Amino acid sequence: MHRMSDQVREWGVIMAVGRTPSYAHLIVEQGWNDYTRKEHETWKILYDRQLEVLAPRACPAYLEAHKTLGFNATQIPDFHEVNERLRSLTGWEVVATSGLVKSKAFFDMLVDRKFPSGNFIRRRDQLDYLEEPDIFHDLFGHIPLLTNQAYADYMFEYGKGGARAIKYKTTKNLARLNWWTIEFGLIKTEVGLRIYGAGLCSSFGEAQYCIDDPSAHHLQFDLDRCMRTSVYINDFQPVYFVIDSFESLFEQAVNTDFSPMYESFKGLGEKQLAAEYLPFDLFAGDSVLRQGTQAYIDPKRQLLESEISI
Secondary structure (H helix, E strand, O other), X not given: OOOXXXXXXXXXXXXXXXXXXXXXXXXXXXXXXXXOHHHHHHHHHHHHHHHHHXXXXXXXXXXXXXXXXXXXXXXXXXXXXXXXXXXXXXOOXXXXXXXXXXXXXXXXXXXXXXXXXXXXXXXXXXXOOOOOOOHHHHHHHHOHHHHOHHHHHHHHHHHHHHHHHHHHOOHHHHHHHHHHHHHOOEEEEOOEEEEOOHHHHOOXXXXXXXXXXXXXXXXXXXXXXXXXXXXXXXXXXXXXXXXXXXXXXXXXXXXXXXXXXXXXXXXXXXXXXXXXXXXXXXXXXXXXXXXXXXXXXXXXXXHHHHOOXX
């Protein structure tokens, strides 16, 4: 495990102790005492139905972490109580933020082992989908796996990688890596293929679709492939990338020199400009674990191509 010192120099990051964080203006109080009975009831509705879906589909580490952190359906968790447990395990904490957290601020927060979370909860008519992340997506989806040391270390390394991505103007590619791992990743476990990505863990429909429906491709995780694969955000995915373990994900992040990839993404120096991949298709070199039928995707592919945003 990497330890913080007065200055950190990895993946192009230099961060001096005592600086004013770039995200300081975004941090707000959770306002736990301000939640209404109806908002706590909304949490219960979401929590109960999602855990039922996830019990046979989410990775054991994620499910066990709910118990470790004291999550339950009774009420929206209090960040102060969550952080007492989380800090003692991996040194991370969840902080309430207001407004959009842009790339640099997000990267800096991860380097400081802080994960941003909205402090509001969706309305009853938004139970199945909400474009802006709320406390259910952020807390229920993201925070449990920060109790796992290897996953928490990967998040830390991802944050440090942001400075180099900003330098090369390749934050889009790093955002894709976030999408295909942190948000929509699958993992091999002793009990079979399971979900770990927060976008899947907090989605009632896609948590079932990604494994049960034969439409989507399942590909062995590959850093370069993920960062070259484009993304749309408003429908189920046509492909999911599968990691072997959180330890292997962390090791790839630490042991890979990202500079040559970033140079190829931009066609810098003598590097040939790397081709980008649409998420629908299979390509030479892919390690295909399941070739999907694309039955869900094909009727709407043209529309989905027009909605690619990352």
